[in-house]
Amino acid sequence: MVVIGGDAAGMSAASQARRLKDPGELEIVAFERSHFASYSACGIPYWVGGDVEHREQLIARTPREHRSRGIDLRMRTEAVEIDVPGQRVRSRDLESGAESWTGYDKLVIATGARPVRPALPGIDAAGVHGVQTLDDGQALLDTLAGLEGRRAVVVGAGYIGVEMAEALLKRGFEVTVVNRGEQPMATLDPAMGRLVHEAMEGMGITTVNGAEVTAILTDPEAGAPGASGGPGARVRAVVTEDGEFPADVVVLGIGVEPETGLARAAGLPVGTHGGLLTDLSMRVRGYGDIWAGGDCVEVLDLVSGRERHLPLGTHANKHGQIIGAGVGGGYATFPGAVGTAVSKVCDLEIARTGLLEKQARAVGLRFVSVTVESTSRAGYYPGAAPMTVKMLAERRTGRLLGVQIVGREGAGKRVDIAAVALTAGMTVERMTALDLGYAPPFSPVWDPVLVAARKATAAVAQAG
Amino acid sequence: MVVIGGDAAGMSAASQARRLKDPGELEIVAFERSHFASYSACGIPYWVGGDVEHREQLIARTPREHRSRGIDLRMRTEAVEIDVPGQRVRSRDLESGAESWTGYDKLVIATGARPVRPALPGIDAAGVHGVQTLDDGQALLDTLAGLEGRRAVVVGAGYIGVEMAEALLKRGFEVTVVNRGEQPMATLDPAMGRLVHEAMEGMGITTVNGAEVTAILTDPEAGAPGASGGPGARVRAVVTEDGEFPADVVVLGIGVEPETGLARAAGLPVGTHGGLLTDLSMRVRGYGDIWAGGDCVEVLDLVSGRERHLPLGTHANKHGQIIGAGVGGGYATFPGAVGTAVSKVCDLEIARTGLLEKQARAVGLRFVSVTVESTSRAGYYPGAAPMTVKMLAERRTGRLLGVQIVGREGAGKRVDIAAVALTAGMTVERMTALDLGYAPPFSPVWDPVLVAARKATAAVAQAG
Structure with a gap:
């Protein structure tokens, strides 16, 4: 072998x-x-x-x-x-x-x-880091240790991008996330991504959307926009069509x-x-x-x-x-996945499973989509935090197609409920009767996922 | 109507x-x-x-x-x-x-x-409380406010019993839980209940098992064991066959x-x-x-x-x-439940769904049972806490029959994964491939429920 x-x-x-x-x-x-x-x-x-x-x-x-x-x-x-x-x-x-x-x-x-590493001018400059391997991580930490400036730019606002934004914020950097998409987290529908954007701004992370990086400026060429430094040159700024973002360190999280x-x-x-x-x-x-x-x-x-x-x-x-x-002579199979992912930026939890609206459309599915606001625990229990749940269900059949969750503590892993329901091919109506764990420190009497399932059931009936 | x-x-x-x-x-x-x-x-x-x-x-x-x-x-x-x-x-x-x-x-x-209220001598004494209604809760709080002593006895170690033990501990009482069963939480198999017992003792809650209450002693009859005071008399102790437990207040949580x-x-x-x-x-x-x-x-x-x-x-x-x-002229049904419940005592989370061993036996099911230790988050991530997952699966078919979880933060609501899988009639082998949310702050790379499902799958194969 x-x-x-x-x-x-x-x-x-x-x-x-x-x-x-x-x-x-x-x-x-x-x-x-x-x-x-x-x-x-x-x-x-x-x-x-x-x-x-x-x-x-x-x-x-x-x-x-x-x-x-x-x-x-x-x-x-x-x-x-x-x-x-x-x-x-x-x-x-x-x-x-x-x-x-x-x-x-x-x-x-x-x-x-x-990691995707676009062929941009300056991409190989000192201070520009990917974070795919432990070697990459060590190189980034070595850079951070030797830095005098405190400005970090993260390119990309997917899982790695937002997680690195949190990491650099914790290291005391002023963090700017430069993101090509309409909102952070292209793994969410835009309105859910907007919630992430707002939360990141609230944490002091500057998040710039719709910004395609065109070059990385380096020090020896200070004042020469767009010019490319060799591997020895040190990063100074990230350039997009809409402006320049000063950077002492750049982290690539493009995918x-x-x-x-x-x-x-x-x-x-x-x-x-x-x-x-x-x-x-x-x-x-x-x-x-x-x-x-x-x-x-x-x-x-x-x-x-x-x-x-x-x-x-x-x-x-x-x-x-x-x-x-x-x-080894045994037998096991991997039947596939339903696209579950969970992440966090500081105390914001982000999760999804199944299909986004555009993914559902791309495979010819017709669906209803609902969004509900609820809380992670009983409203009166300390630490109850708001969470938003979006749910997609197929028209006619009512089959669950996807769930997206943005919230605080206790929000993210609730996506597992939907991941199992998707695997089982459940309808949203069947989901409304799911016997989920309830006690005030753990959930409102209607779990947020059930609240979404009820609304989705009504929407399926309405849509016919 | x-x-x-x-x-x-x-x-x-x-x-x-x-x-x-x-x-x-x-x-x-x-x-x-x-x-x-x-x-x-x-x-x-x-x-x-x-x-x-x-x-x-x-x-x-x-x-x-x-x-x-x-x-x-x-x-x-x-x-x-x-x-x-x-x-x-x-x-x-x-x-x-x-x-x-x-x-x-x-x-x-x-x-x-x-609430079950056994016909014990002294059961109607002042200072003996149920906690079923808001009226009950108010009466108990009034009693607590007027108490000089700080010794509380909780009768029963089910959900209400352990939750009230936590509540009284938080109010500064010395708490003793007097429990008829072999272990606390008869809604768990004994070995899992034992974990709850140990954790409660660690919190400073004295937990006495196998103790049937025979009487409640009251003040006017001080020194006359087993005597019954009228409703005006005040509780002094709880009596069992094995001994007497001094009490300034008694809470009944028998079911x-x-x-x-x-x-x-x-x-x-x-x-x-x-x-x-x-x-x-x-x-x-x-x-x-x-x-x-x-x-x-x-x-x-x-x-x-x-x-x-x-x-x-x-x-x-x-x-x-x-x-x-x-x-109202609409249509909806309640298909039934799978027996999910979740609770906590201080930071200990307790959950179960499906059948216990004795419940499975009682309906003629043959099963395998496995128990695994894992952690709520990636082992290296701050706050990763140990959790124990017990899983029952039917012999031959491998169908999931039940899950019990005892752990700390992040343990309890994981029972929802099993609740949905039970509802869908999944086998433990199918569960091993569930696409659950993974990121280091949320789960080890193998979620504890998946670890249990893998072990149960092997046990089903072994048992034949």
Whole structure:
């Protein structure tokens, strides 16, 4: 068994396979090009923000621990070619430059995703950081430690963007988020994104929407707008069509795309979002001895019936388990996802599952949409905080299509109710009778999700 | 329309009917024997404990507000007879003693539940309190305000018992909970109840299990164990077979039973738990013009297929909505419940849904049972707190049968995931792939419920 990529999906697969087969039965080799394996990339913003003190806390299992379990994990080793007919992988030791071929009976591709990094003037300047890997996080922290200025610009207002805005605010920076979209959080419908915008402004995060970055200005060229500094030059400002935003540090949170160059070069099938296509057992379609999982694959969206790219640690871990079971001679499948995600900016919780309005339209669904205001606990109980729930239901059938939630403490994880209901194909009318946990410290007597389901039920009846 | 009982179910029914029919079409009369209507009985422990400052915060709608909406709510008026053939209700004004008959086309019985009050010597002594109604809560607060001693004994360790233990602890009392059961929380399996016991002891709440109360001692008879004081005498101690527990105040939290004397006398059908039996539209079985809802009815348990008595505000409100729709000419049904409940003692959260082991056995189910330890958030994220999840799954089919959770912040409402999965009849294997909200501040990468589902899946496979 050869594993390409030593993070969540790859090392979960290796560990699960090792549980099922001992080293006498199955040899496991894993290649990881970075300095770290098996870490929580999702935790990087909290490490940068200081909630998590030590980098090591983000590491679930060290290379040494993997090796002690009989997994030959080769760090700083990059796979550079897959020879599918020859069942072998060519890898390069990034320290020495030495290359070698390793044969496989079973191959696991877990190459993850890479941050989108637009080809802008100045993008490679010192002080411009992505935050995809622990190496990236360490580089950003090193920059922050040496900075004299306190102005940070975050490019992008998706999950990574808003989480990094919080992190930099906690580090005492004046934070400006420069966002191409109409509102922050393109994973929400605009009116819900507007609530996030307002809350971010209330926290002192300047949020600029509809702003496409055209260049990054650097110091040696001070006063020469749009000019590009070399890698040695230091960032000074972010330029958009509408203006210039001074910056001592810039964090890119524009999104990620599947890292599938190696797999494409080997002729493996990729989908419309650039991710590898697999079957339900996470085998690459058409290949019996090659599996793929994690951020480099596309996932079936159970609500729309379409493939999507959903780069999330929780999917990657599930994929790894399933691949490990398959390689180890067991049986497990990944039926797909419903598009659940949750995040926060300071005390604002943001969650969604299922389809947005535009996503529902794109697959030909007709729907009703309702929005309700409620509170996280009984109104009279201390800490009851307002929350807004938006719900989409199919016309005629009343089937739940999606839920979006913006609120404070206790809001975010309520999305799980809808995630399970979506998975089960429930109608919003059936949801109104759900027997959810109620006590004043936990919920109003009608849980906010039930309030939304009642309104959606009425809207479905009304729409006919 | 005549409504007997002016709390959650009754006034929800009246309000919903009023929304659908204006006063020209439907006259609505409601009788309430207490001083309060439409209040949150579930909030009483938090009012007693001081989390909720004013009694009025617990009142969702005042009698005046109901009247201004065209509902003739008659306070301090007790229904004393239902004449089913004559379609009329006899009521008594509790102030004047005057009685009168009121005719109905549609009758709603929402008489609630009454606390179990064992016929013990001393039970009527001053300082012995139930906490079922706002009147009860006010009487207890008056007692607490006048007390010099600081020793409180709570009889019973169910939801009300543990919530009142917290409330009295917050008021500065030394609290002893005297509990007949093997462990606190008979709504949990014993090993899970044990966790609650240990946590309560850690909070400084003395919890005595296996202790049946035999008498309540009062002051005038000091030194005469087991003697009974009259209503004027003041409580001094609670006596069990194993010993005596000094008490300046005693709170009874032994449980409640359906208040159905009036309905029984009228010949309406009650079930094995003493609650009225209804159809799916909340009509009393066999009667087209009589509805019943709230704590006085039995509810279909969707997991066991049996009727149960589940006195909870959240069901009462749903019943009221459904009854109001039916009376108002609309259509809605209550399909049943899965037995979800959540509570807390200080920072300990306690939740369950579905069946306990003994409940599963009682209906002939064979099952596997697993228990896992996990954390509420990613282990490295601040505030990650341990939680224990127990899961029951049917043998062979792997169908989820029940979940119990004991933990700290973030533990309790996770039971909703299982409540929805139970409603949908999911298998634990299907649950392992649920797309739940993940981000480090909200959950480990494997949500604790998923960890339990994985272990249960393996146990089902193992058990064959």
